[in-house]
Amino acid sequence: xxxxxxxxxxxxxxxxxxxxxxxxxxxxxxxxxxxxxxxxxxxxxxxxxxxxxxxxxxxxxxxxxxxxxxxxxxxxxxxxxxxxxxxxxxxxxxxxxxxxxxxxxxxxxxxxxxxxxxxxxxxxxxxxxxxxxxxxxxxxxxxxxxxxxxxxxxxxxxxxxxxxxxxxxxxxxxxxxxxxxxxxxxxxxxxxxxxxxxxxxxxxxxxxxxxxxxxxxxxxxxxxxxxxxxxxxxxxxxxxxxxxxxxxxxxxxxxxxxxxxxxxxxxxxxxxxxxxxxxxxxxxxxxxxxxxxxxxxxxxxxxxxxxxxxxxxxxxxxxxxxxxxxxxxxxxxxxxxxxxxxxxxxxxxxxxxxxxxxxxxxxxxxxxxxxxxxxxxxxxxxxxxxxxxxxxxxxxxxxxxxxxxxxxxxxxxxxxx
Amino acid sequence: xxxxxxxxxxxxxxxxxxxxxxxxxxxxxxxxxxxxxxxxxxxxxxxxxxxxxxxxxxxxxxxxxxxxxxxxxxxxxxxxxxxxxxxxxxxxxxxxxxxxxxxxxxxxxxxxxxxxxxxxxxxxxxxxxxxxxxxxxxxxxxxxxxxxxxxxxxxxxxxxxxxxxxxxxxxxxxxxxxxxxxxxxxxxxxxxxxxxxxxxxxxxxxxxxxxx
Numbered sequence: 001x002x003x004x005x006x007x008x009x010x011x012x013x014x015x016x017x018x019x020x021x022x023x024x025x026x027x028x029x030x031x032x033x034x035x036x037x038x039x040x041x042x043x044x045x046x047x048x049x050x051x052x053x054x055x056x057x058x059x060x061x062x063x064x065x066x067x068x069x070x071x072x073x074x075x076x077x078x079x080x081x082x083x084x085x086x087x088x089x090x091x092x093x094x095x096x097x098x099x100x101x102x103x104x105x106x107x108x109x110x111x112x113x114x115x116x117x118x119x120x121x122x123x124x125x126x127x128x129x130x131x132x133x134x135x136x137x138x139x140x141x142x143x144x145x146x147x148x149x150x151x152x153x154x155x156x157x158x159x160x161x162x163x164x165x166x167x168x169x170x171x172x173x174x175x176x177x178x179x180x181x182x183x184x185x186x187x188x189x190x191x192x193x194x195x196x197x198x199x200x201x202x203x204x205x206x207x208x209x210x211x212x213x214x215x216x217x218x219x220x221x222x223x224x225x226x227x228x229x230x231x232x233x234x235x236x237x238x239x240x241x242x243x244x245x246x247x248x249x250x251x252x253x254x255x256x257x258x259x260x261x262x263x264x265x266x267x268x269x270x271x272x273x274x275x276x277x278x279x280x281x282x283x284x285x286x287x288x289x290x291x292x293x294x295x296x297x298x299x300x301x302x303x304x305x306x307x308x309x310x311x312x313x314x315x316x317x318x319x320x321x322x323x324x325x326x327x328x329x330x331x332x333x334x335x336x337x338x339x340x341x342x343x344x345x346x347x348x349x350x351x352x353x354x355x356x357x358x359x360x361x362x363x364x365x366x367x368x369x370x371x372x373x374x375x376x377x378x379x380x381x382x383x384x385x386x387x388x389x390x391x392x393x394x395x396x397x398x399x400x401x402x403x404x405x406x407x408x409x410x411x412x413x414x415x416x417x
Numbered sequence: 418x419x420x421x422x423x424x425x426x427x428x429x430x431x432x433x434x435x436x437x438x439x440x441x442x443x444x445x446x447x448x449x450x451x452x453x454x455x456x457x458x459x460x461x462x463x464x465x466x467x468x469x470x471x472x473x474x475x476x477x478x479x480x481x482x483x484x485x486x487x488x489x490x491x492x493x494x495x496x497x498x499x500x501x502x503x504x505x506x507x508x509x510x511x512x513x514x515x516x517x518x519x520x521x522x523x524x525x526x527x528x529x530x531x532x533x534x535x536x537x538x539x540x541x542x543x544x545x546x547x548x549x550x551x552x553x554x555x556x557x558x559x560x561x562x563x564x565x566x567x568x569x570x571x572x573x574x575x576x577x578x579x580x581x582x583x584x585x586x587x588x589x590x591x592x593x594x595x596x597x598x599x600x601x602x603x604x605x606x607x608x609x610x611x612x613x614x615x616x617x618x619x620x621x622x623x624x625x626x627x628x629x
Contacts, residue, residue: 001515001522013510321506324467325523326495328488411428411468414506415458415577 029351
């Protein structure tokens with residue numbers, strides 16, 4: 001017999017209340033784990049999509065909308081920019097890389113993006129075996145999720161529909177051929193269908209001609225001249241939606257955005273700045289959520305404390321008895337501590353497991369959404385702090401009743417009652 | 418071995434009773450008789466070192482209680498005094514055998530499983546050693562309490578009404594066992610009771626609230 005075997009005897013004896021204490025404790029730990037994991041993955045999702053993009057250049061309008069539409073592919077674009085102006089900017093000495101994006105169509109709600117190979121390479125995307133990048137018009141490389149959603153593999157064909165959300169008019173006359181599928185990257189690329197810019201232009205030139213003919217039939221004479229000019233544009237002045245720019249030197253941030261905004265028809269927006277602005281907008285909301293989470297954690301902590309304290313308090317007859325048999329206070333202290341620490345350790349372990357299972361559950365549930373990606377199979381360094389933290393809570397909960405053991409009046413506890 | 422002089426016992430500052438003189442040599446037993454509320458339990462608790470005397474002196478085996486405080490008293494009690502409480506205070510989380518080992522563990526003595534089993538055999542309850550105390554009858558629990566009080570070979574065995582809840586047969590068996598265990602380790606029995614059936618086992622008797 002020692003303090004550990006005694007602890008186990010007591011824990012076994014009160015299986016239900018032990019289970020209750022462990023459940024409360026574990027639930028608190030699980031909550032913290034969920035918060036840590038979700039937070040880390042959302043942050044990571046933000047930052048991995050933003051990584052290396054210093055400036056986004058697109059049509060004039062809301063800078064926030066430009067960032068959301070071109071970096072995260074969430075909002076609609078602000079408008080198009082002329083290709084020649086964009087290409088001129090790409091050759092600016094302070095620009096290291098400029099990735100063009102041409103939007104317009106979607107496949108099952110996944111955006112079809114006309115771009116260059118720089119775009120997947122920027123996100124370190126790799127082709128799955130048996131695939132290649134597009135070589136000519138109407139060849140497409142799919143992000144992992146898009147391919148999985150349509151059960152598409154190299155050699156298959158699909159048709160895009162007009163617009164950026166599903167349900168638009170189908171371009172059934174111009175099917176794409178899948179030539180490659182990308183490995184999952186954990187970035188926005190997974191949810192895009194990539195193709196050359198030429199494909200997007202190709203489809204919309206034909207599409208626009210159809211519309212022109214419609215308008216001719218309606219006999220809208222005023223529009224005749226414009227239509228003609230439009231058709232002329234397709235030949236010489238092509239357009240793209242936006243440019244993702246990385247700087248050569250941090251000095252570029254000082255002058256380049258202002259230069260673009262004031263001297264061209266384009267708009268430049270800094271993702272870092274806009275995201276900071278967005279976070280500030282949502283600040284009150286996220287703060288409230290954070291305080292609420294801390295409140296719940298504090299509540300769980302108090303529950304743990306109360307559970308252990310109660311268990312220890314009920315023990316005072318037995319502790320008084322042990323003292324009457326000559327047990328030194330240190331021995332009783334060790335008994336209380338080991339029991340509380342065993343409970344804490346089991347609870348933290350159960351809580352960690354529960355937390356990861358919960359996040360995995362949330363991840364499965366969110367898998368239907370196209371914007372947030374999560375997994376419960378991620379382990380963070382911060383989580384390991386929960387083990388010593390849990391043990392400290394356990395030790396604190398046992399401390400008060402353990403100290404009271406020293407002052408217990410054996411006569412009043414055992415004899416008088 | 419046990420010397421008591423001018424003892425005043427009580428609690429919360431109130432003297433419940435006085436005991437001018439009591440002296441027991443090794444192996445000499447003593448019965449404390451008295452009606453309920455006459456202070457039997459209080460004086461027994463004081464002799465057990467659970468309650469500090471209000472005045473007077475108790476010396477057991479050469480140690481004055483005045484010199485023993487707090488955990489020193491606990492430790493002294495663990496090795497020299499075996500207590501059979503009126504409410505038996507079995508540890509319900511532990512088995513019968515573990516209840517005995519607990520007394521050894523608490524006193525900081527080596528845990529002698531064989532000795533404990535032998536003792537239980539001697540008391541006729543070895544078959545129950547792995548059962549929880551609450552599954553035992555009152556008489557059996559009383560024997561476990563006796564085993565637990567005697568396992569550390571105390572100098573005195575203090576019992577508060579150890580037989581009052583038992584029928585005549587059980588009462589006789591328990592008294593014989595107590596006397597036998599006490600004599601085998603040359604310990605003194607100090608029993609407080611209102612149970613007239615056990616009077617004949619004791620030469621020395623104190624009747625509280627009356628003459629000695």
